[in-house]
Amino acid sequence: MELFNYFRSSASFRVRIALALKGLDYRYTSVHLPRREHLNESYAAVSASRLVPTLREDDGHLLTQSLAIIEYLEETHPDPALMPQDARGRARVRALAYDIACEIHPLNNLRVLRYLTADLGLGEDDKNRWYRHWVETGLAVVERQLADHPSTGLFCHGDTPTLADITLVPQIFNARRFECRLDHVPTVMRIFQQCMGLPAFSQSQPSACPDAE
Numbered sequence: 724m725e726l727f728n729y730f731r732s733s734a735s736f737r738v739r740i741a742l743a744l745k746g747l748d749y750r751y752t753s754v755h756l757p758r759r760e761h762l763n764e765s766y767a768a769v770s771a772s773r774l775v776p777t778l779r780e781d782d783g784h785l786l787t788q789s790l791a792i793i794e795y796l797e798e799t800h801p802d803p804a805l806m807p808q809d810a811r812g813r814a815r816v817r818a819l820a821y822d823i824a825c826e827i828h829p830l831n832n833l834r835v836l837r838y839l840t841a842d843l844g845l846g847e848d849d850k851n852r853w854y855r856h857w858v859e860t861g862l863a864v865v866e867r868q869l870a871d872h873p874s875t876g877l878f879c880h881g882d883t884p885t886l887a888d889i890t891l892v893p894q895i896f897n898a899r900r901f902e903c904r905l906d907h908v909p910t911v912m913r914i915f916q917q918c919m920g921l922p923a924f925s926q927s928q929p930s931a932c933p934d935a936e
Contacts, residue, residue, distance in 0.1 A: 724749040727769060727777040729756045730932035733828060733893035734789040735776040739932075740889045741793040743923035745800045749778075753934035756833050790824055793886060805886050816880050819868055819887035823894050827861035831897070851901060858894070858903045865891070866908040875910065877917050884918060892918050896929065 726742070726749045728735030742749055754760050754775050761773045770777045770787055778786040778795075786792045797805050806813050829835070831854045839845045839853060869875045879887035895915045898905060905912055918924045929935055 724781065725752055725779040726750070727752045727754050727766070727779070728775045729754055729761075730929045730935045732756065732775050733832075733897050734774075734824075736893035736896070736927060736929065737789045737824075737889050738776045738778065738792050739927035740892065740924055741796055741805060741886075743927050744803060744805065744884060744889075744921075745796060747796070747800060751933055753932075755934065790820060790886070790890070793889065797886075803883070805884070805889065807880060807885065812874065812880060815874060816885045816887045819865065819879050820890040822861070822865050822868065823890045826864070827858060827894060830857040830861075854901050855903045858898050858901070859907070862894070862898065862903075862905070862908045862911055866911050869910040869914065875914075878914055884921065884923075888914065888918050891915065892924055 724742075724747065726735070726738060728738065728751070730753070754766055756775070760766065761770070761775060767773055769779065769785060772787060774787070776787075776789055776792065778792050780786070786795055793805065806816060836850055836854065839850050840847070845853070869879060874880050876882040878884050879891060891911065892915060895905070895911070919928075925931070
């Protein structure tokens with residue numbers, strides 16, 4: 724398998740974690756977003772959206788969208804499981820993952836931040852205030868979903884990592900990079916630390932990537 728990704732992309736980070744948890748080998752191919760390599764015609768042939776990540780299987784089949792890729796890996800390589808066995812548990816894990824991937828991440832990814840500054844003329848301080856507002860308020864929602872819930876364990880759901888944890892950790896990396904306030908989400912941060920104690924998470928982090936700067 725070949726993973727087209729960028730070391731700072733939280734969506735790419737999610738897939739790297741999932742591949743590591745499942746013990747799957749892959750070739751790392753960097754697509755440098757700030758240098759606009761994703762806009763090259765060569766990458767357009769790989770991804771119609773020109774976004775990362777894209778996973779190319781050995782037979783050439785292409786998969787896009789991080790959560791779809793992870794669920795595909797779950798179906799094709801089910802052990803170890805990244806989703807609970809029961810329908811309600813799976814629904815809760817997906818809801819937690821979507822709270823981050825659909826409600827927080829789209830408002831603060833690179834192309835949105837670039838539009839705020841380059842097209843709307845916001846200064847760096849205003850851009851960062853935008854970022855912090857949506858991340859801090861979004862993570863507060865996740866905290867409410869996790870705190871005191873009977874299904875919250877060492878991880879977001881139970882005592883093994885799931886899709887929810889895979890989605891949570893990259894968002895915390897981004898939040899720290901932009902100096903977001905995190906003292907209001909103690910359960911989130913406890914789970915983050917639990918995840919980072921596992922090699923699949925720590926060895927997939929941005930600083931460990933071959934294209935890290």
